[in-house]
Amino acid sequence: MTAAVNSADALFLIFAALAVWTGWRVFRTDSMVRAAFLLLASFLAVAATVTLMASQFVGAIMILMMTGEMVLMAVFMVMFMMNPGGLMPMQMVHQQRFALIVSVLVFIALTAMILLVDWQVHTTQMPEDVTYAIGEGMMQEKMLVFLAAGVALLACMIASLALALHRGRYDRYGDRLERSRPVDPGWPG
């Protein structure tokens, strides 16, 4: 093993530890915003480990996606929370017994998988263009998974918006959508 490999391994371990630590802190804080940003920090640390495994594209796209995701949570906070502003402390854990059982079971299952699966050691040459290879892999055999996940996410988005909106397009454009200009509060029209 060369020194370069060792330093990459060390960086990997540091970021992995950071991901676990910030992930744990998510549930130890009493501020919803801090919880969201700790979770983001955890995801960013995971993105760093992914980047260290020569998947720069997945790493960079994870930064983008997770940042967008966590910031969108702030919008959902406005839509659904009693107290979207202010620094009122709130409990980040609930249904503790159920959650404990589920998390222990998941931990056992994942650990068993790590230990029992016969992991293939990478012997082939690394592809010339990793991003291209990932894209090909995703767009071919994994396409169905992505499509299904996309439709599910879209359904969730529409449902949550329908729950939160108090003015839809029929309020803005009339019952038969007959107005050419929408009527919005505070806007002459």
Add this chain to the structure above:
Amino acid sequence: MSGVTAIPVLLIGLAVLVWFAASLSSVFGAMLAGRPVGLTELAVPGRGALRLLLKERSSTPMPDALLWRLGVVLVFTVPVLAAVVIPLAPGVAVADLPVGIVWWTALMALLWVGVFMVGWGPNSAYPMVGGYRFIAQALAYEMPLAIVVITVGLLAGSLRVSDIVAGQEGGLWYALWAPAAFFVYLMSATAQAFWGPFATPIASDLAGGVRAELGGVDRLVFTVGRYAALVVAAAFAVPLFLGGHHGPLLPGWLWIIVKTLLVLALLVSARWIWPRLRLDRFEEFAWVVLIPLTLVQLFVVGAIVLLRG
């Protein structure tokens, strides 16, 4: 010269451009107000910075100090980190990553986190509303911006910034291949720096919004960070749309400077030309007009790439 040795060049260049943008904005303001414009405008940014440095930093009752200070630091560092992929001269960049344009987009997205933290931290109503406003604005500009960046990547067949510059060598600039994309990029870049017509997160109707409770050095770092976001967006337009260092007669690095200054001047002037947009109207415009427009541009570019073979 590349890699680590280019870091000082990048930092000095950013500092000079931030100073240039602030002075130019002051010049435009003086011209519109009918004040005589002189060389003293060049001293305006430095004078403002000194004044802020001499002031005490402000505080509020029961702030979330960690997020507040971290947010100010993020608003300043994120544009600098995003700028590492920008070519400074032919073949010179701090890090010419194979996923350069994705890196830039991803890093600039962290600006949302920074601005939101600055709004949330002081435990004060107006900054918090300003922070939420920036997120609502991000919902409007980010999708068109991401599609535009993908369009450029598609034209070049690569995510690496130097490949994108090379793709425009001896041919048409990508601003001409994809004019709608270039227009939307300039608009989104202005919104990303919440500048001019998109300055709603720091608007006067919120008593200064996100920066209402910022004072002293915090306000200085935040303001410089915002200018840096504008500068980095202008500088990134050059390799993406304007052929990078390519151009007749002048050496490559000079072309980069000239083009960057022109784009920056255009973006700065938007503050003095356009009225501030109502956020809900921009939101609707972005989703109903800009996203379909950029998608059509993406399909047209895809057809061009297929036909060219």
